[in-house]
Amino acid sequence: MAGFINGVSATFISAADYSATPYRIVHVTAADTVTRSTDADGAGQFPLGVLTDEVGAASGDAVTVQLSGIAKIEAGAAVSAGASITTDSAGRGVATTTAGDFCIGIALQAASGAGEVIPVAITAFVFA
Numbered sequence: 001m002a003g004f005i006n007g008v009s010a011t012f013i014s015a016a017d018y019s020a021t022p023y024r025i026v027h028v029t030a031a032d033t034v035t036r037s038t039d040a041d042g043a044g045q046f047p048l049g050v051l052t053d054e055v056g057a058a059s060g061d062a063v064t065v066q067l068s069g070i071a072k073i074e075a076g077a078a079v080s081a082g083a084s085i086t087t088d089s090a091g092r093g094v095a096t097t098t099a100g101d102f103c104i105g106i107a108l109q110a111a112s113g114a115g116e117v118i119p120v121a122i123t124a125f126v127f128a
Helices: none
Strands: 009-014 025-030 033-036 049-051 062-066 069-074 084-087 093-096 102-107 117-126
Touching: 049 069, 049 117, 093 102
Parallel strands: 009 033
Antiparallel strands: 009 062, 025 033, 025 049, 049 062, 069 117, 084 093, 084 102, 102 117
């Protein structure tokens, strides 16, 4: 069974209130600022990392983003182990086989449905 391994993390400025939504995929929107990714192949939304459970309470607060290692990601739907993980419209991890989708990594365990937190090896890439 895969565990969670804290890799490199960094602190950024939150573009919104993410206190109720840890374990979501984020991307850079401005200098030192991150927001939840909402489009698997959207311009400027290449995934940076995953919000940890140390999220800020309001827009402009500090948030910790895990940049490497095995991260906790909230699934947005059922996911198979080994699936390439991209983002849904809420920043949750979903499987993709669509060329051109931005992926945060590879699911190490299956999720039976939305809301389940699974380990994902962070290896950002574009699905080909």
